[in-house]
Amino acid sequence: MRPDDAERTDDSRYPPIADHGLIGDLRTAALVGTDGTVSWFCCPRFDSPSVFGSLLDAERGGYWRISPDCRVAGTQQFYFPDTNVLITRFLTEEGMVEVHDFMPVLRERDPDHHQRLVRRVLGLRGSMRMRVTLAPRLDYGRDPHEVRRDRDGLCFVGRDTVLGVGATVDLDVDRNGDAHGEFVVSAGETELFVLEALESGQRANHHHAEDAEELFRRTVDFWRGWLARSTYRGRWREKVHRSALTLKLLTHEPSGAVIASPTASLPEDLGGERNWDYRYVWMRDAAFSLYALLRLGFTSEADAFMEWLTRRFRRPREGQAGPLRVMYSIDGDPELPERTLDHLEGYRGARPVRIGNDASDQLQLDIYGEIIDSVYLYNKYGTGISYDSWQDLIGVLDWLGEHWDQPDESIWEVRSGPRDHTFSRLMTWVAFERMIRMARQRGLPGPLDSWMRTRDRVYRQIMERGWSERRQAFVQNYDDDVLDSSLLLMPMVKFCSPTDPRFLSTLDAIREGLVVDSLVFRYDPEQAPDGLWGSEGTFSICSFWYVEALTRAGRLSEARVALEKTFTYANHLGLYAEQIGLTGEQLGNFPQAFTHLALISAAVNLDRAMG
Known part of the structure; x- marks a missing residue:
């Protein structure tokens, strides 16, 4: 400060x-x-x-x-x-x-x-x-x-x-x-x-x-x-249903869009510059929201969002970073120029106050895997994808096949320049793997041989360059040693077994390096500068990812303790901001959809594992 x-x-x-x-x-x-x-x-x-x-x-x-x-x-x-x-x-x-x-x-x-x-x-x-x-x-x-x-x-x-x-x-x-x-x-x-x-x-x-x-x-x-339409009847019904009600509140019903948060410029660092406008549709957040809603039986919301989403499946315009943008307005407008409101002092002096978001222009290759995975789940548990949407997805995957092997800003939207992010390669693997699955399950047409070659190439690259022998862990960027909690998703997206020795070693490394009590930092900014001044708190979504990773690894007692502890950091109503500070205060935009959907997933999966 x-x-x-x-x-x-x-x-x-x-x-x-x-x-x-x-x-x-x-x-x-x-x-x-x-x-x-x-x-x-x-x-x-x-x-x-x-x-x-x-x-x-x-x-x-x-x-x-x-x-x-x-x-x-x-x-x-x-x-x-x-x-x-x-x-x-x-x-x-x-x-x-x-x-x-x-x-x-x-x-x-x-x-x-x-x-x-x-x-x-x-x-x-x-x-x-x-x-x-x-x-x-x-x-x-x-x-x-x-x-x-x-x-x-x-x-x-x-x-x-x-x-x-x-x-x-x-x-x-x-x-x-x-x-x-x-x-x-x-x-x-x-x-x-x-x-x-x-x-x-x-x-x-x-x-x-x-x-x-x-x-x-x-x-x-x-x-x-x-x-009453919820199908969840588990141990943490009150917590899960409050998260579901919160996700519903963040749904723009006329369009089917799901926004990331209803607020703008609430600081991730009190007095600092990490102040962003989250009143838009992040493709990544919305894709995970679709998964959470499907898990609870809210298929009409999934139908509405899928209709909104498929209208974004178009080939890129000249000069556009890709066929999909990182985020859109509720109406689907990808142009969200970032401006500062200099006449406002900001929450407790946290400036600048920003509206709009320049991250919309970033290249974040992981969004393709997250979107295609949500389509796969919708195809499996929902109504199913149409032929026209499938053809549009093939066009999206064609573009990804030509552009996946390049630096990007990835899930955390760093402003320090593009890097070869392991997580983006992981989600590239997901994109190709899910398209192959859908084609086989539904008998849908597509160049499966080409998709399988790309999928396997990405897999081998992650294993060779995303793994650090020194840290004995998968790491944030190729050929470095920085831990990143987004890689807790590896077994959740079926990239590896949750008991694979490399993943268990990664889980242990993250527990030692990024976990405090049950709270999880997304990465160490001192080891990996992100282009912004100041520090940040633990990321609430990462804390729930940690619970789910422990669950899938069979460490159920440890997972339950971590989940119950993380529940105590909610506010008096069961709501979570993006981050939790060192003294337990809520930081960042509030409440955040991403966190509540991760809570739903963690609770549902731990419930199922405990029987």
């Missing part, structure tokens, strides 16, 4: 990343803190500019807070069972109040979906004075708004955004265009606030307290009905 940032990382204006819950409507999502503040909300989509963004700038980002106007003795936050309806409870000497936060989802594939963020305040005991402040800052705080009042409520009107606010209490507007209100709620009473996205010229809707009960009930019914 830079000395001048030391104080800012402890800034009390910024609650810990872990002190938040997630709500959403399968179009976008919001983070709600344990203090009753909506501190991150982009509207109308995940990748739209923020309406509330105090998570990235406490002064200029905007927020919506509902909290007691007195000293709070304690707070509790939890999800209504088997749903994504979030409840924040405030306890004071005067009484007890709950705030119910949710975004109504009334039925799947709803073409008439009406986007609303509902906040319902319920008095449980005594009588408590509450305060509400609604301070939107449109377009990341760059678009000044005006406020219009009519008989049904308020409208916040910006250049491209119109938000209506209906409430059962009176709201005053100050000269900054922020709305404020004070009210008393007693036991048995309910007050309601609804923020809704409006079209230009629309008026805010008037809402009654009984409206909230109906919206609450129908939203609860939706989530419980969806979760």
Whole structure:
């Protein structure tokens, strides 16, 4: 940490990343803190500019807070069972109040979906004075708004955004265009606030307290009905189902896309520059998500994503790095130019604040194996791939056959330049091996002899150059000695037996070199500089990969202890950010799909192995 940032990382204006819950409507999502503040909300989509963004700038980002106007003795936050309806409870000497936060989802594939963020305040005991402040800052705080009042409520009107606010209490507007209100709620009473996205010229809707009960009930019914389709009945049902509900929240239902995370620029290193925008579809993350959803029986989500995915199977344009890009927008746009928002100070001073992501232009050859493996699994457990998609995949594999043997940036998206990454070669092997399997299982046409020659060439190359005699382990790059936890996936993708002596030796080396308690670093940046300043925490997905590797190696007791320990690093709701810091704090964008899908896979496989 830079000395001048030391104080800012402890800034009390910024609650810990872990002190938040997630709500959403399968179009976008919001983070709600344990203090009753909506501190991150982009509207109308995940990748739209923020309406509330105090998570990235406490002064200029905007927020919506509902909290007691007195000293709070304690707070509790939890999800209504088997749903994504979030409840924040405030306890004071005067009484007890709950705030119910949710975004109504009334039925799947709803073409008439009406986007609303509902906040319902319920008095449980005594009588408590509450305060509400609604301070939107449109377009990341760059678009000044005006406020219009009519008989049904308020409208916040910006250049491209119109938000209506209906409430059962009176709201005053100050000269900054922020709305404020004070009210008393007693036991048995309910007050309601609804923020809704409006079209230009629309008026805010008037809402009654009984409206909230109906919206609450129908939203609860939706989530419980969806979760009831899960086929998982194992030991860690609550953990697995919370991860499934989180993955569903990160699904853009109209398109079928699955985003990596709903947030942007939450730091991997407090006070540092490792701040990225994750509100896009990483091909790698989405492919693993498809696997996790299929394992739990959610085939309709797999169908929707496969439809989205196959539209990306096209031959590359002139000058394009390959037929597939690392990431896309929700609509499938591969152009995601990275920009900095210099007017925002960043979470606890972590700058720059970035939107967009230049990693979209990188060459990451591992994505081809991950995508083709997901197609293979979908072909095996889902509806099955069409002939047209198969023909497109052959074109993708033709390109990979000509370009696989070159340096790239690989899974960790390093910004230190291309290297010969062992993991990328591993997933190249997967791409060819899975295409061969599909062709044989389905009788699909393809040049199998050529594919087998390439597959075997890649295999031998990994064994000869990806193996370090000195470390007695598979290593990050050809001809070096750097350990990399992505290689824990070797037996999971069927490259080698989980009891192969070389893999067991790699597993032991990673345990000695990259594992602290049950938490796993992705690699040692001091041994392998990644082109960025600062350090980072352990990678949560790698911790679950470690559990699965132990499971497959037959070390079930060790795997169970590691899994149970890793569970303790989740936040109070069972959610994980990308990383866990040295003192157990959540770091990076939150919550992260990649981590939750790895949790599902690790738990399901350990359950099965334990019988």
